[in-house]
Amino acid sequence: MTQPIIEIKDLALSYGPQQAVLNNIQLSLERNSVTAIIGASGSGKSSLLRCLNRLVELTPNARITGDIMFEGESIFGARVDPTILRQRIGMVFQKPNPFPMSIFENVAYGLRLAGEKSPRVLQEKVEQALLAAALWDEVRDRLDAQAAVLSGGQQQRLVIARAIAVEPEVLLLDEPASSLDPISTLRIEELIYRLKQDFTIVVVTHNMQQAARVSDWAAFMHDGTIVEYDNTTTLFTNPREVRTEDYITGRFG
Amino acid sequence: MLGNEHQKQHISGQFNSELETLKNDILAMGGLVESQLTLAVAALLEKNSAKALLVIENDQSVNALERRIDQECARILARRQPAAGDLRLVLAVLKINLNLERVGDEAAKIAKQAKVIVESNDSGSQFVQLRQLARPVMRTLRQSLDALARSDVMLALQIVREDVSLDTLYGEAMRALIKHMQANPVAIGTVLNELWALKALERIGDHASNVGEQVIYMVKGQDVRHLTAGEMPVWHSE
Amino acid sequence: MTQGLDKQGGIWRFDDAVMFFCAGALVLSLAGLLIMLVILLVQAKPQWSPMPVYYWSSERNDVEPVLGQVVVNTGAAIVVDQGVLQPSDPRILRLNKQGLQLVRTKPERAVLVQHGTMGRMYGVYQGVDDSHLAMVDRRGLEHRLDLGEVDYWYLPNQLSAFESLSITIRNVMTFLGQGGGPGAGAQGVYPALVGTVVMVLLMTIFVMPLGVLAAIYLHEYAGEGYLTRLIRTGVHNLAAIPSVIYGVFGLGLFVYGVGGEIDRVFYANILPTPTFGEPGLLWASLTLALLTLPVVIVATEEGLARIPRSIIEASYALGATRAETLLKLVVPLTAPAMMTGLILAIARAAGEVAPLMLVGVVEYAPSLPLQAEFPFLALDQKFMHLGYQIYDLGFQSVDSTAAQARVYATALVLFVIVVALNGLAVALRHRLNRRYQDLLR
Numbered sequence: 001m002t003q004p005i006i007e008i009k010d011l012a013l014s015y016g017p018q019q020a021v022l023n024n025i026q027l028s029l030e031r032n033s034v035t036a037i038i039g040a041s042g043s044g045k046s047s048l049l050r051c052l053n054r055l056v057e058l059t060p061n062a063r064i065t066g067d068i069m070f071e072g073e074s075i076f077g078a079r080v081d082p083t084i085l086r087q088r089i090g091m092v093f094q095k096p097n098p099f100p101m102s103i104f105e106n107v108a109y110g111l112r113l114a115g116e117k118s119p120r121v122l123q124e125k126v127e128q129a130l131l132a133a134a135l136w137d138e139v140r141d142r143l144d145a146q147a148a149v150l151s152g153g154q155q156q157r158l159v160i161a162r163a164i165a166v167e168p169e170v171l172l173l174d175e176p177a178s179s180l181d182p183i184s185t186l187r188i189e190e191l192i193y194r195l196k197q198d199f200t201i202v203v204v205t206h207n208m209q210q211a212a213r214v215s216d217w218a219a220f221m222h223d224g225t226i227v228e229y230d231n232t233t234t235l236f237t238n239p240r241e242v243r244t245e246d247y248i249t250g251r252f253g
Numbered sequence: 254m255l256g257n258e259h260q261k262q263h264i265s266g267q268f269n270s271e272l273e274t275l276k277n278d279i280l281a282m283g284g285l286v287e288s289q290l291t292l293a294v295a296a297l298l299e300k301n302s303a304k305a306l307l308v309i310e311n312d313q314s315v316n317a318l319e320r321r322i323d324q325e326c327a328r329i330l331a332r333r334q335p336a337a338g339d340l341r342l343v344l345a346v347l348k349i350n351l352n353l354e355r356v357g358d359e360a361a362k363i364a365k366q367a368k369v370i371v372e373s374n375d376s377g378s379q380f381v382q383l384r385q386l387a388r389p390v391m392r393t394l395r396q397s398l399d400a401l402a403r404s405d406v407m408l409a410l411q412i413v414r415e416d417v418s419l420d421t422l423y424g425e426a427m428r429a430l431i432k433h434m435q436a437n438p439v440a441i442g443t444v445l446n447e448l449w450a451l452k453a454l455e456r457i458g459d460h461a462s463n464v465g466e467q468v469i470y471m472v473k474g475q476d477v478r479h480l481t482a483g484e485m486p487v488w489h490s491e
Numbered sequence: 492m493t494q495g496l497d498k499q500g501g502i503w504r505f506d507d508a509v510m511f512f513c514a515g516a517l518v519l520s521l522a523g524l525l526i527m528l529v530i531l532l533v534q535a536k537p538q539w540s541p542m543p544v545y546y547w548s549s550e551r552n553d554v555e556p557v558l559g560q561v562v563v564n565t566g567a568a569i570v571v572d573q574g575v576l577q578p579s580d581p582r583i584l585r586l587n588k589q590g591l592q593l594v595r596t597k598p599e600r601a602v603l604v605q606h607g608t609m610g611r612m613y614g615v616y617q618g619v620d621d622s623h624l625a626m627v628d629r630r631g632l633e634h635r636l637d638l639g640e641v642d643y644w645y646l647p648n649q650l651s652a653f654e655s656l657s658i659t660i661r662n663v664m665t666f667l668g669q670g671g672g673p674g675a676g677a678q679g680v681y682p683a684l685v686g687t688v689v690m691v692l693l694m695t696i697f698v699m700p701l702g703v704l705a706a707i708y709l710h711e712y713a714g715e716g717y718l719t720r721l722i723r724t725g726v727h728n729l730a731a732i733p734s735v736i737y738g739v740f741g742l743g744l745f746v747y748g749v750g751g752e753i754d755r756v757f758y759a760n761i762l763p764t765p766t767f768g769e770p771g772l773l774w775a776s777l778t779l780a781l782l783t784l785p786v787v788i789v790a791t792e793e794g795l796a797r798i799p800r801s802i803i804e805a806s807y808a809l810g811a812t813r814a815e816t817l818l819k820l821v822v823p824l825t826a827p828a829m830m831t832g833l834i835l836a837i838a839r840a841a842g843e844v845a846p847l848m849l850v851g852v853v854e855y856a857p858s859l860p861l862q863a864e865f866p867f868l869a870l871d872q873k874f875m876h877l878g879y880q881i882y883d884l885g886f887q888s889v890d891s892t893a894a895q896a897r898v899y900a901t902a903l904v905l906f907v908i909v910v911a912l913n914g915l916a917v918a919l920r921h922r923l924n925r926r927y928q929d930l931l932r
Contacts, residue, residue, distance in 0.1 A: 055808055060715065087810035097801040099820060109819070110809035159805065166809065209334055236336050238474025248336040250268070251261040 003072070004028035005170065005200050006052065011066035013047055013224075015059060021047045023224045025066070029170075029217075034192060034201045036215030036232065038208055040247070044224040045204045049172050052202065053089040054082045070170075087114060090168035094175035096155030098147035098162075103139050106147050106158055110166040125165055132198075133161035134191055153184025160191065164199070171195065173203040177210065189214045208248050212236045220244045268333055272342065275325050279346050279353075282318050283398040286353045289315065289360040290394060290457065294387045297367035297450060298380055305371065308364035315357035322350045338471075345471035349401065352460040352467075356394065359453040359460070366450045370443070382426035383447055383454070389419060390458045397464040404472050406488055412465035413477060414485070419458040426451055531906060534899035537562065539662040541647045541655055544601035544613055546629070547571075547586060547593040557584060557593075558601070558629035559613050560647075563895050576612040576628050597648055602626050605642040612636075616646055666900060680901055682859055686852075686874035687908075689860045690776055691840050693868070697780035698836055702787025703829055709788070710795040711817060723792075730785035738846025741778030746770055746850060766871050772860050773870040775851030779843060783836035790835060794828020795821065827919055834916035838909050844878035852876045854883040877905045 006029040013022035022044045029035050037045040050056040052068060054075060068075045075085055087110070098106050107126040108116075116122055126143075130136040135157040139150070147158055156176060163171060173192070177185040192201060192214045205211050211218055212232060219229040220239070228235060228244045239245045246252070263269045289308055296304035326347050329335060335343055393412055400409040430451070434444045469477050475486055536542075537560070548556035559573035562583065569586045586593065602616035604624065614626030614634065623635045624644060645658060669679035709726075713719045750767035758766040767773070798821060806816040844852075853873040860874045861867065885898040 053808060055804060058804070058807060083810040083812050085810075086808055091805075091808035093801055093805060093808075095801055097799065097805045099802060099805070100824060109806070113809060113811050113815060113819075162805075162809065208336065212336070237340055239337050245337045246261055249339045250264050252264060 003031075005031045005071060006202075007069040008048075008051075009067045009069065011048075011051060011064070011068060013044075013051060013056065013065075014063050016061045016063075021224055022051070025226055027219060027226060027229060029200060029202065031200055032196055032198075033216040034196050034203060034214055035217040035219065036211035037202065037204045037219045037221055038206065038211045038247075039221035041206065043221040045206075045221045046174055047224075048221070049091070049174050049202060049204050052170070052172055053086045053091055055086070055091065057082070083113075087166050088168050089170040089172060090163035090166065091172040092156070092160050092163050092174065092176050095179050096152055096159055098150070098155050098158050101147065102144045103147050103150070103158060104143040107162050107165050110162060114166055126161075129161040129165035130158075132164055132195070133157045134187065134194075135161055151184070153180050153187060156180060156184070156188060157191065160188075160195075164195070169200060171199045171201045173201065175205055176203065178205070178207065185210070208236075220247060222247070265333075268329075271325070271329055271333070272339065275322065275329065275343070275346055278318065278322050278325065279349055280398070280402055282315070282322060282350060282353050283401060285311075285315055285318060286356045286360065287391075287394055287398060289357055290363075290391060293360040293363040293367065294391065296364055297370070298384065298387075300367070300371050302368050302371040305364040305367040309361055309368070312357055312361040315354060319350055319354040319357075322346065326350075341471045341474055345467040348467045349464050352463045356457050356460045359457045362453045363450045366446050366453075370446050373442070373446075380447060382429050383450060386419075386422050386426055386451060386454050389422060390454045390461070393419060393458055394461040397461040397468070400465055400468045404468065406469055406472050409465040409468040409472075410477075410485065410488070413462055413469070414482060416458060416462035417482075419455070419462075423451065423455040423458075528906075531899055531903045535896060535903045538896040538900035539659050539666065541603070541645065541650055541658045543597055544603060544647045545571075546596045546598050546601070548596070549593055554593075556629050557586065558598075558615070559584070560603075572611070573629070574613040575606075575610045576614060576634065577630075599648055600646060601648050602644055603647050604636060604644040606636065607640045607642050667904070680877060680880060680904060682856060683875040683877045683880045683901070684904070685859050685861065686856070687841055687877045687905075689868070690772060690779070690847075690851075690874060690876065691837050693772065693776035694779040694783065694840050695833060695837065697777055698783050698787055699829070699833055701780070702784050702832065702836075703791050705784075706788045706791035706795065707817065707822075710792050711813070711821070726785050726788050730789065733845075734782055734843050735845040735849075737778055737782045738849035741774055741781070741846060741850040742770070745774040745777050750774060769871075770849065770851040770873060771871045772851055772868065772874050775847050775874070778846050778850045779840045782843065782846065783840050786836045786839060787829075787832040790832025791825060791829050794825040794831070797828070798824050827922065831916050831920050834912050834919065838912040838916065841912065842878060842905065842909050844876070844882055847876055847879060848882075852879040854879065854887065877901060877908075881905065 006027075008025050008027040011022060011025035012020070014020045025048060037048060039045045047056060050059075051064060052075075056062050056064070064076065070085070070089070074080070099109060101109070104126055107129050108122050111122055111125055116125070127136060130139060135154060138154060139145075139158075142149075147155060150158060156179075160171075160176070176192075177188045180188065189210065192203065195201060196216075203211070203214060215232045217229070218232040218235045220227045220235065220241075220243075222243055228239055228241045230240070235244065236248060239248065263272075289311055292304050292311075293308045295301065296308060326343050329343055333339070393415065396408055397412050399405065400412060427448070430444050430448055434441050437444075463478075466476075466478050469475060473486075473488070477485060542560045544558065544560055546556060546558050557571055557573060559571040562570040562572050564570075567587070571584045571586055572582065573580060573584050575582055598615055600616040602614050602624075604612040604614070604626070606612055614628050617625035617627060617633065619625065619638070622638055624638055624641060625633060625635050627633050643661075645654065650658070666679040667684065668681050670682045709719065709723060713722075746769065750765070750769070750771075754762060754766050754768040802820065802824075803816060806820050811819070851873055853875065856873055856875050858869065858872070860869045860872060862869055881898055881901050884894045884901065
């Protein structure tokens with residue numbers, strides 16, 4: 001593996017004294033790869049994802065120890081501006097959450113925040129993002145329509161377009177297809193496959209088949225720790241840990 | 254128990270029983286093929302055409318069981334998307350099934366040779382070479398089925414390693430028979446029949462070795478095919 | 492033993508009883524509302540609709556006959572408006588039915604004349620020529636009225652439905668659009684209407700920024716601590732404090748405190764005559780702003796709380812700061828909720844009387860609170876208000892029985908204003924809900 005784009009070192013997270021969420025997390029993410037984080041509900045996979053863009057700090061009482069290096073620099077450094085970090089590490093959420101604005105304004109939101117004012121540049125970048133998110137053909141004639149008129153699958157591709165419009169380096173996907181039908185899910189998975197040319201992708205999912213389909217690397221989390229991290233084929237055919245085996249084969253445990 | 258390193262049950266009871274059925278069927282397939290081979294070898298050595306006919310007849314059951322096991326595997330793959338140990342179990346069973354069916358075919362071939370020999374009324378050969386090879390091949394097949402039934406990696410590894418010695422035995426038997434043919438050109442017809450049977454036994458040894466390899470893959474997830482002895486992984490029995 | 496599928500429990504099943512009681516409560520509430528509306532309409536009717544003109548006379552001719560419209564019939568007595576045709580007679584006359592064995596007739600050709608300078612007159616129509624209208628009064632004397640001085644006239648006892656309706660509409664317009672004198676003599680409620688609206692709008696200007704900003708701080712910045720909960724509970728309870736207490740508070744703080752101080756500093760030359768140191772429009776608006784502040788805060792906070800957390804997180808995840816998220820996303824999204832709060836506040840303020848009596852309302856103000864020249868608002872002046880008008884007409888004026896129709900008519904105007912504002916709030920909230928449902932689909 002070349003120099004990892006993200007390196008998590010001894011990361012621990014708790015919400016208050018009684019609520020340890022993550023423990024002793026070590027993880028290196030390879031550039032331009034898809035890493036899947038699987039695990040049961042409450043295993044801490046979403047919390048881990050939210051640490052990567054420091055979104056977890058919005059939760060009251062969140063306490064983080066350890067460190068996360070992004071391009072060799074600590075994201076918790078005193079001089080790091082979390083809003084700039086979040087422009088470089090984008091995120092897509094479980095439920096499609098477009099803003100109640102037009103399709104165009106949704107995608108332009110992040111660009112405007114970044115200070116882009118030229119209508120020509122905005123138009124261009126919005127189109128590029130929608131093209132990259134494989135949504136352009138479906139919305140090119142109605143960019144001024146409310147985002148809410150789109151179907152769930154289209155909305156999810158819209159929020160992916162919104163996230164990639166600001167050209168982040170890393171894309172965090174938190175259960176990106178869990179509320180979608182199988183066809184929309186496949187579209188999102190195909191999109192993930194194509195996006196890894198340009199982005200490093202981390203996807204949290206409790207759909208193991210999905211993780212097996214889309215990812216290059218897979219981490220299995222249980223009770224706030226990473227039980228096993230390996231390349232996806234190995235993890236799904238020949239896991240080292242009994243707990244991983246039990247989880248992916250659907251056994252009690 | 255086959256393929257189960259640990260005793261935990263699947264959350265889906267139906268999946269459990271499907272895998273259970275698959276395991277039972279592949280073991281039944283092993284048992285059936287083994288008895289076919291025993292019977293075929295006996296038919297040849299004893300020049301008993303009734304036994305030979307029985308083997309040829311039973312080959313239908315072997316084929317039917319092969320089809321059923323394949324269908325079960327396909328169904329589990331399609332409906333359960335098995336992973337990890339379950340996936341390896343199904344993949345291994347698919348290949349073991351194929352190998353065992355071939356063993357059944359070879360046994361039927363031996364039985365056909367036996368029938369030809371009985372019908373030709375040639376009582377000349379004592380099948381010395383055949384006897385020498387038949388015992389270790391039958392033992393190897395037996396061991397490979399034991400390894401499968403008990404998920405015994407050590408035993409399976411031993412079988413894979415010993416395949417070389419079976420090949421050596423086969424080579425020696427071939428050379429002996431060729432020498433015999435050169436010495437007695439009259440006996441060429443009989444010896445050729447013996448050669449066919451010998452070849453079948455050698456193939457059965459290879460299939461048994463393949464079963465051993467699949468047992469190793471099933472239990473350990475390691476592909477040991479086409480490895481030299483030096484490249485073989487080393488496990489210590491627990 | 493098989494039970495079959497028959498209903499258990501006979502006629503009075505518990506299910507039916509529960510439904511019956513719920514439906515009963517609903518019917519009672521609706522009936523109450525309906526009765527109130529009907530009473531308002533019926534009692535306000537004489538104020539606007541043309542009523543018949545009657546003629547009361549004694550068979551023995553021992554008392555003078557009376558010609559006019561019934562203002563109110565209390566059962567024991569009839570109050571009659573007999574107009575101003577004979578200035579020596581009282582305009583409002585009280586007939587005691589038991590004492591006077593009067594016979595009532597309804598003269599076909601009775602006429603009602605609205606005279607431009609003198610007021611209303613009743614008579615019996617004689618005829619009309621190019622310039623004059625001729626009629627006889629109750630005593631049989633003939634009067635000729637110059638048509639140029641007559642606003643309008645009609646024969647109330649032989650009106651068609653259409654004429655009746657157009658007269659009603661004209662009367663309503665007059666009632667809403669004209670002022671006149673103090674008390675029952677006034678023709679309409681225009682100054683009170685303007686006073687109410689101006690005061691409410693001024694209050695809006697004070698209460699909205701304050702309430703919205705306070706709610707945003709409380710919801711977005713304050714965090715979920717003990718103190719926040721205490722403040723939030725306090726704000727909710729503030730809405731329950733009786734409004735007259737706000738009046739007392741406003742009088743003490745704004746009128747005597749702030750107003751007195753302003754007078755001492757800026758208007759020292761005309762002391763002891765107070766300028767801002769007495770009740771007035773500004774202090775009334777501020778007092779009501781204080782009164783309606785909880786409504787605005789609560790509504791805005793509810794609106795803020797309904798914005799899905801996921802949308803706010805999405806904004807942060809795109810690199811927005813807290814202020815950017817607030818201004819670009821949260822505030823526009825909460826705008827409908829703020830509007831709801833605003834309209835609820837207006838509805839509440841438009842109906843308040845008690846505190847206003849202490850801080851600025853009078854029964855008769857000679858001028859409107861709106862002025863043609865700068866600063867356009869008479870902030871230091873007292874003003875008139877619909878709610879206070881009702882109280883004053885109904886209970887304070889000399890001939891309150893005669894003013895009864897006016898009381899109800901004024902109440903109806905206030906009722907319609909408040910209902911309209913509340914209806915607007917409901918419609919807005921409905922739209923808001925739909926928008927969120929789209930969002931959360």
